[in-house]
Amino acid sequence: MSELDPRLEPWLEALRREPVARPEARARLHAALRAEDVRAARRILSPPAALAAAIALVALTSAFWLALWRASTPERAAAAKELASAQFVLHARDARSVSVVGDFNDWDPNATPLARTGDGVWSAVVRLRPGTVRYAYLVNGTEWRADPQAVTAYDDFGLPTSVAYIVPTEAR
């Protein structure tokens, strides 16, 4: 199955040529590595870092015990991996179209359209892997809306996105 068609070889040779590094990019990298040295030294010394480490440790320990509990029976372990149904609902009376975009569909506005299911109510049921999911609604293809029913977090672009936790089927 992995036999390579010889007609691809000359093209692959072109792809295998290593690009030349730009001095400014290497300089930025060098600065970032030295900044990492400074941060590492601070992490060792500063009390806030110790507090953050303690909080992280508690969180990790909790996550470990939670994972252990979930995996404690084959049924629970299987349920944790199974896809669960999640219903996305938005009230948008004047909308012509609504879709949901999120981590689960690579923020593709066309992947998950919602259907009008009532008077101004739009909804879609999506099968998702249990765990945290970030999403937002796109109204009329352009208007970005966070879910008013969910926790809001601000993303890299300064826009509100919604955060929800998809519960494994077994735990419902």
Place this chain on the structure above:
Amino acid sequence: MTVMADEELIRRVRAGETAAFDALVDRYYGTCLRFAWHSLGQREDAEDAVQEALVRAYRALRRGRTPRGFRPWLLGIVLNRCRSHAQRSRRGRLLFKRWWEREDPDTFPVQPAHDADDDLDPKLKAALAALGPKLREAFLLKHVEQLRYEEMAAITGASVSALKMRVKRASDQVLAMLMEDGA
């Protein structure tokens, strides 16, 4: 002049010798940039992804991490950064579309010029760009970075059989595009 093995350089990084990591960067920066550039299609994005990956790798080594094979391990970190960048840029494009439809397009900043030193055949670039992200990843790791399927499985999280299928499908797709118009 003797060339120090990766394992020795890693040992020195763990002992706090910063110059040892610079030597690893000299050795693998080009590999990382090649993979990231072909994955993301933009030099600037690729440089950002590579920088993030190398800083993470440095942090991990300083904290005592000992990867079994440095090159595939490092490529795995680059791959993850590329996935994050690709997701961010998909969202960026979506936001750009929103902005474009609301505002006056003439006032929007000019898009970055095409990379001047990117001398890849446009047909090859188009064939790569047409692949889905998973197929492109598998194709590049196998045929460009020349990793073994077991190494690819370890860094992508996919099974060996799934990866073989992806490489085959990607190769067929790329070849079909390259051979169009009797090339």
